[in-house]
Amino acid sequence: MGEEVDTSGVHCRLDELLAEKGMTLTRLSELVGVSLVNLSVLKNDRAKAIRFSTLTSICDALGCDVGDLLTVRASHRPQE
Numbered sequence: 001m002g003e004e005v006d007t008s009g010v011h012c013r014l015d016e017l018l019a020e021k022g023m024t025l026t027r028l029s030e031l032v033g034v035s036l037v038n039l040s041v042l043k044n045d046r047a048k049a050i051r052f053s054t055l056t057s058i059c060d061a062l063g064c065d066v067g068d069l070l071t072v073r074a075s076h077r078p079q080e
Helices: 014-021 025-032 036-043 052-062
Strands: 010-012 070-072
Touching: 014 025, 014 036, 014 052, 025 036, 025 052
Parallel strands: none
Antiparallel strands: 010 070
16 A cells, blocks of 8 residues: 555645754654654644644644644645
8 A cells, every 4th residue: 555645735844843943843742742643644744634722732832823834735726
């Protein structure tokens, strides 16, 4: 079986934000109370859903807004 392909068009910028903050995924896991495995799934764009409470906790820990963390790929935006 191959890897599932994300068709949602949503990209998680967790790697980039962690690098900007000089924080590890392990430290973020400790701060927000989310398992390392679940954060890794999110970071690698394999998540199918995320709880608003988890999203809020991650953004609080990284000092960012939801739009900084999650973006929509250009190929999935409606054409004007």
